[in-house]
Amino acid sequence: MESTIQKRKKVRLLGDSMVQGLGDKGLSKDHDVRVQSFRGYTTEDIIDVLKHTIHRKTEKIILHLGANDITNKINTLKKLKKVVKAIKESSEETEIIISGVIKREDGDYDKDITELNAKLKTYCSSNSFVYIDNENIDSSCLDRNKLHLNKKGSKLFSFNIIGALKN
Numbered sequence: 623m624e625s626t627i628q629k630r631k632k633v634r635l636l637g638d639s640m641v642q643g644l645g646d647k648g649l650s651k652d653h654d655v656r657v658q659s660f661r662g663y664t665t666e667d668i669i670d671v672l673k674h675t676i677h678r679k680t681e682k683i684i685l686h687l688g689a690n691d692i693t694n695k696i697n698t699l700k701k702l703k704k705v706v707k708a709i710k711e712s713s714e715e716t717e718i719i720i721s722g723v724i725k726r727e728d729g730d731y732d733k734d735i736t737e738l739n740a741k742l743k744t745y746c747s748s749n750s751f752v753y754i755d756n757e758n759i760d761s762s763c764l765d766r767n768k769l770h771l772n773k774k775g776s777k778l779f780s781f782n783i784i785g786a787l788k789n
Contacts, residue, residue, distance in 0.1 A: 630654040633787065634675045637686030638663055640724050643776035650787050653682070664690045665701035669708050676712035683709060684754070684783065686721035688742070692734045699741050706749075719786050720746050721754040724779070727761055727768035754786045 633655045635641055642659040649655040660671065665687040675683065685705065691698040702720070709716055722739040725732060739755075746753035756779065761768070763775030771779060 631681040632656075632679060633682040633684065634658065634680050635684040635686065635783065636660070636668055636671060636675065637684075637721070638689050639770055640689065640779070641686050643771050643773070644780055644783070649780060649783055653787055655787075662690055663687070664694060664696055665698050665705060666696070668705055672705065672708050672712065676709060676716065680713070680716055682717040682719060682787070684719040684721055684786070686754075688723040688738055689726065689735075692723070692731050692738065693729070698738055699745060702742075702745070717752070718749075719752040719754060721783070721786075722756045724756045724759050724771070724775075725761075726770075727764060752786050752789055754782050756782055758782070 631653045633650070633653045635644065635649075635655060635657045637659060639659055639661040641657055642661070644657045649657070658671065658675075660667065668685070668687060685702070687702070688698045691701065706718060709718060720742055722742055723735045725735050743753050743755070745751070759771070759775050759778050763771055763778055765772045
């Protein structure tokens with residue numbers, strides 16, 4: 623079993639509290655996926671985490687960030703470019719996958735999230751990064767606080783990630 627794990631590509635999913643319902647197992651048979659959730663983290667906060675992730679020969683990094691930037695009025699794209707630079711400085715070979723911000727209903731953020739996701743999609747396209755579109759996750763996928771994912775939402779999010787890893 624251990625030799626199978628060594629042959630699988632190492633993937634780290636780093637994200638805000640939306641990834642907390644995702645388990646390491648079940649995301650991919652072909653990849654050794656480790657999910658790390660950082661409640662309340664902004665995009666810039668993730669740079670310190672990268673220092674501990676990249677050196678483990680991570681082949682792919684999935685970044686699910688931006689929701690906390692929006693609530694704190696932080697320029698996500700500007701900070702994301704710093705994160706990408708830090709990843710590439712540590713390991714040019716690491717593939718970067720960026721996950722779109724999931725809409726939530728704990729405030730009036732729809733317009734900001736839609737605009738940010740459009741910018742993220744364009745940024746990914748122009749840099750040959752994979753973009754995970756989470757538009758299929760709607761209000762029926764949120765918990766009673768309308769902030770985090772319920773089981774249905776976590777399942778759909780997992781499917782979106784699995785699809786990105788297959789590409």
